[in-house]
Amino acid sequence: MDASHSKLPSTSWTLDHVKTAISRGIEISSARSGVDVVDIDDGCIVKYGRVVRAREAEATELVAAHTSIPVAQIHATLYDEVTSTTYIVQDxxxxxxxxxxxxxxxxxxxxxxxxxxxxxFSQLSSLDMHGSMGMVGNSSYLDFHPFAVDHLGSWKATTALDFVTWIVDATNTATDITVFKPMDSDIFDDKKPHIFSHGDLVxxxxxxxxxxxxxxxxxxxxxWYPYFWNAYIALRRPLVDSRWMRMICNIMVTYNRERKVFSDVYGTADSWVGT
Structure with a gap:
């Protein structure tokens, strides 16, 4: 065991220390462009890359503080301004x-x-945030494709219909053509509160x-997403494992109409204004 990086408190981690630990570690994941995960020994890993964001660590800490959901303890979040790289040190x-x-x-x-x-899922949904949907620490923005495209502008959605309408209107404005037909507003239940979601719980x-x-x-x-988001994410793939589908259908409402409409909207927005 290398005591030089043995569970240091967050105030003790430095960029040089983390980079040295990475150079001596074992890469355990490099599946996505711009994201690497390295085992640096002593029960710690470092997730880093130019598309890694500190908000991932903030969300993990929020869940750890307010639920019993098993998540990694975050030891440090560091940013290298020279390479525009974020490093998250965690268990x-x-x-x-x-x-x-x-x-x-x-x-x-x-x-x-x-x-x-x-x-x-129940514990995540109980994490209430009064106001708009959005990120931890910034309730008027989503920072992933295609929502992060600058010309879509900012938004402040308080209902599911607000959320979907913003995507429709912003896409039509960005493309200067009518990409979407008007939606039936009755599809989305504005009385249902938005939920905190992992966002990719598969x-x-x-x-x-x-x-x-x-x-x-x-x-x-x-x-924080519209009420149907967990079902949309869990079942969005064309070929969903039948056992996983059965589990999801047993534990949550699947919101078939909402998922179908949103899938069409999101797919079109991604095609027309995504980068």
Whole structure:
């Protein structure tokens, strides 16, 4: 064990220290452009890259402080202005990804995970923020594709219809043509409050150890979203694993109409104004 980076308090981590630890560590993930994850020993990993944002650490700490959801402890968040790179030092959570385990789990083990997952969704939804949907620390902005495109402008959505209408109007303005037809406003229930969501809670981001959920990872898309967001994310892929689909349908309302309309809107916006 290298005591030079052994669980240092956040005030002790420096960029030089983190970079040295990375150079001696073992890369465990480099699946996406601009994001790397390195095991630096002693139970810590560093997630870093030019598209990594400090808000991921802020969201993780918010969840840790107000729920019992298993998340990594954040030790430090550092930013290198020269390379425009953010570094998040955090605990390594032991476990295997649920997507790799799904084909091997019997019904009894699936039921255990299903109950734990239901509690996780419930606790996330209880994290209230009065006002608009948006990021932790900034309730008038979403900073991921295609929402981060500058010419879409700022927004302040307080209902699901506000949220979807903003995307429609901004896309039409940005493209200078009518991309969308008018929507049926009755599709979205403005009486339903927005929810705090992981933003990408799919099997790849759920770790399992000894038959239980040991950790939820990668909180980069965690935000306050419209009420149908968890169902939209969980079921948005064309080929969803049947066992995962059954779990999701058992633990939440799937909002089929809302998901269909939003999927069409989001896909069109992504095609026309995304970068």
């Amino acid at each position: 390594k959570i032991h476990g295997e990804r649920l997507d790799k385990l799904l084909p091997t789990l019997d019904d009894e083990k699936l039921q255990v995970i299903e109950k734990e997952l239901q509690l996780i 099997p790849e981001n759920i770790l399992i150890h000894d038959g239980h959920i040991s950790g939820i990872i990668d909180w980069e898309y965690a935000r």
